Amino acid sequence: MTDQMQCITLAQRPFGAPKDEDFALETRDIPTPGEGEVLVRVHYMSLDPYMRGRMNDAKSYAEPVPIGGVMEGGGCGEVIASNDPSYAPGDMVFGMFGWATHGIQPGNMLRKLDPRVPITTSLGVLGMPGFTGWYGLTELGKPKKGETLVVAAATGPVGSMVGQIAKARGLRTVAIAGGADKCALATEKFGFDAAIDHRAHSDASSLRKELAAACPDGIDIYFENVGGKVFEAVLPLMNRFGRIPVCGMISGYNATEMPEGPDRFPMFWSTVLIKHLTASGFIISNHFDLYPAFLQEVVPMISSGQVAYLEDIAEGIENAPRTFMGLLEGKNVGKQIVKLI
Incomplete structure (x- = not known):
């Protein structure tokens, strides 16, 4: 396993529409999970409109991404090291890993994915x-x-x-x-x-x-x-x-x-x-107590074809900023995802 990862950080706060220079692609050492933490190799990451608000230094319902900080976002991938007994290497999970090829989260902040459905559904239709x-x-x-x-x-x-x-x-x-x-x-x-x-x-x-x-x-x-x-x-x-x-x-x-x-x-x-x-x-984020009820209703509807979904998958973490800019302009067709592996 390589000892380095890539991530997209916020280089500067955008004025108006985000531009290339507002982002930076960085290479960092892969962190080591601490007690109760899990290290994940991210396979797919989500791009969503709310992320534009996190780029602003303005009071909102969540703290802004700091300059030099990894852009926020959800992702799904494979556990490669675990200090939480609930997770083992090879498990597929969802977590808030940011725009990064690897991420660490406490085990209680992760969600194990149902192997019966594609993992990308955790970012869109079932996410x-x-x-x-x-x-x-x-x-x-x-x-x-x-x-x-x-x-x-x-x-x-x-x-x-x-x-x-x-x-x-x-x-x-x-x-x-x-x-x-x-x-x-x-x-x-x-x-x-x-x-x-x-x-x-x-x-x-x-x-x-x-x-x-x-x-x-x-x-x-x-x-x-x-x-x-x-x-x-x-x-x-x-x-x-x-x-x-x-x-x-x-x-x-x-x-x-x-x-x-x-x-x-x-x-x-x-x-x-x-x-x-x-x-x-x-x-x-204030209403995840109802997430099980959502799954109970919607998973059978997806299985039966009553609920359809569409995914727009770009490739490569280096293409995440441009893909995000396109998302804000409505260029995506379906749920915007970036494939990392």
Whole structure:
């Protein structure tokens, strides 16, 4: 076994969209696990939009990545040394190893993977993104048969889970995605009833007209992943007592200043008031007590083909920064993963 590893560190804090020079590829010695710790050779690592926020030195729900620190993220791989009796060399596990070829975690921070499913599912459909979609819809969206759901970023690992669970529960499902190819994926692979290309519309008013035609009975649940003009298009179409689980706002992750149009904020609050809407922000790390219930419902649906998933796999840790930049621009098709071995 080689005694060195590679990792991607944060070289400087980005201003706006991340650039090559914001990252550094480093070679380090492989650390030695201490008492109760496990050393893992990472096979695949996850790239997710939330990582952009961790690059900022701003108060948030988690500490930012320090300058020179390894970029944060989940990964799955093989145990190669263990000081925890629950894990043995050869076990396949998931953990928060960061953007690195190797990582150490306490055994109680790892999750042993089910050998019956591909290990990459721990990063997407059966991991944090899939669980995020399931939780946000079922616990905050409170879906009821016959209602209409709209979800933005609908072909990603979160949005596609939301749409498929909603469909299984008898809702009309409408996808918003970027580009004709992703719209086709939404209806043909993930079973949405309709799909709308937000890139075909220059403003919220135009998008709203097409959305209104796809939602003749209005919108009961809007699962928010995007913000921006998509949210502006959706809001007036919400039905009374509608629910808005707020998962992310990717349209603003690279913003360097407040968006134009402060008068939009009063419009939001007045709509919430008049239509008795519930908008609920959530951070999924606060809700992992429900993860077993998620697996109980979703694993059989994956096995039967009722829930489909799609993975976009890049290769090589050196390509992680560019792949991440593309993810923020919507260039990925499905759950973005980087293969390391």
